[in-house]
Amino acid sequence: MTARVEISQLSKTYVHKPWLWGKPQENPVLKNVTLTIPENRVLGLVGESGCGKSTLCKVLLGIEEITAGTVKINGQDIKGLSATAWQPLRRVMQVVYQDPYASLDPRMTVRQLVSEPLDIHQLHTNPAEREKFLKELMLSVGLSETYLPRYAHEFSGGQRQRIAIARALALDPQILIADEPVSALDVSVQAQILNLLKEIKQKRKLSILFVTHDFGVARFLCDEIAVMYKGQIVEQASSEELFAHPLHPYTQQLLAAVPSVAKNGSCLKAHPFFTSGREGWSCSFASRCSQAQATCQFASCSLRQVTPNHQVMCITKIQEKKND
Numbered sequence: 001m002t003a004r005v006e007i008s009q010l011s012k013t014y015v016h017k018p019w020l021w022g023k024p025q026e027n028p029v030l031k032n033v034t035l036t037i038p039e040n041r042v043l044g045l046v047g048e049s050g051c052g053k054s055t056l057c058k059v060l061l062g063i064e065e066i067t068a069g070t071v072k073i074n075g076q077d078i079k080g081l082s083a084t085a086w087q088p089l090r091r092v093m094q095v096v097y098q099d100p101y102a103s104l105d106p107r108m109t110v111r112q113l114v115s116e117p118l119d120i121h122q123l124h125t126n127p128a129e130r131e132k133f134l135k136e137l138m139l140s141v142g143l144s145e146t147y148l149p150r151y152a153h154e155f156s157g158g159q160r161q162r163i164a165i166a167r168a169l170a171l172d173p174q175i176l177i178a179d180e181p182v183s184a185l186d187v188s189v190q191a192q193i194l195n196l197l198k199e200i201k202q203k204r205k206l207s208i209l210f211v212t213h214d215f216g217v218a219r220f221l222c223d224e225i226a227v228m229y230k231g232q233i234v235e236q237a238s239s240e241e242l243f244a245h246p247l248h249p250y251t252q253q254l255l256a257a258v259p260s261v262a263k264n265g266s267c268l269k270a271h272p273f274f275t276s277g278r279e280g281w282s283c284s285f286a287s288r289c290s291q292a293q294a295t296c297q298f299a300s301c302s303l304r305q306v307t308p309n310h311q312v313m314c315i316t317k318i319q320e321k322k323n324d
């Protein structure tokens with residue numbers, strides 16, 4: 001399978017310069033992230049708030065610069081690309097954001113919103129052909145063509161997210177970066193948008209990076225899931241494997257905190273275990289880990305393959321798997 005996105009040892013550090021004097025403060029947000037998104041696959045990126053998911057999306061989209069490592073889109077290294085060199089890549093890769101209320105200009109009609117990328121890239125310029133294309137595009141995302149003259153502010157959240165998806169698909173991209181596209185929607189609308197994304201992925205053979213907090217959503221849509229903690233990928237496996245055998249204590253903790261109807265009445269493990277005195281340990285998760293051992297203090301931590309489709313960054317689990 002061709003890799004459309006190849007991320008290798010990617011690091012991103014923000015530097016906060018003091019207003020008057022003092023040393024610049026470094027905030028390493030992404031640390032040695034290595035991920036691949038093949039053709040026609042959905043890679044889920046799951047992790048708690050502030051772990052660096054959106055930063056990774058911004059780096060892929062060229063909004064943030066790479067501090068170290070490489071990112072290749074269809075084999076092309078994006079580091080230091082000029083605005084002109086980005087132009088063809090923008091056609092290949094599109095984005096859908098979390099909040100359809102903020103991402104669509106309420107003063108623009110649906111026709112203007114969906115046509116804008118076509119105008120920028122000079123596509124379907126013949127008026128009759130453009131009209132036919134827009135109608136088909138609207139239908140493909142489950143919207144009526146009669147919505148084209150209406151304004152974005154006239155629609156519900158779910159309808160707006162469909163418009164945002166139509167806008168993203170207008171250029172017939174190969175890669176879709178979806179940064180929590182259903183988190184702002186209620187569950188029934190979430191289900192409709194997820195079904196739509198699944199259908200679109202299959203029809204268009206899209207490669208999708210799907211960012212979410214929600215393991216249920218990830219399980220439904222993603223072929224592969226990467227779990228991020230403090231800017232590092234701590235576990236990665238096929239969706240099936242990850243839910244059947246979560247290995248990293250952080251993944252286990254996240255899964256235990258998922259509310260479900262079945263857990264009604266019982267207490268969710270929503271509050272992370274915390275042990276002080278483990279700051280600065282080799283494993284960055286040690287201070288929240290209920291399974292930490294003395295080796296976690298010094299042993300070097302890196303993502304290791306434990307079964308053909310499963311990688312984990314936990315020295316204890318790697319050792320356990322070796323002894324199996």
Ligand SMILES: Nc1ncnc2c1ncn2[C@@H]1O[C@H](COP(=O)(O)OP(=O)(O)OP(=O)(O)O)[C@@H](O)[C@H]1O
Binds near residue numbers: 054055
């Ligand atoms: N432009 C910026 N300058 C400095 N720090 C930033 C900038 N953007 C993000 N950060 C920091 O990077 C870290 C990761 O932020 P990011 O938005 O990637 O998290 P996230 O995983 O997407 O969180 P959420 O799930 O809440 O959306 C945060 O600590 C944030 O403060």
Ligand SMILES: [Mg+2]
Binds near residue numbers: 053054055179
């Ligand atoms: Mg985010």
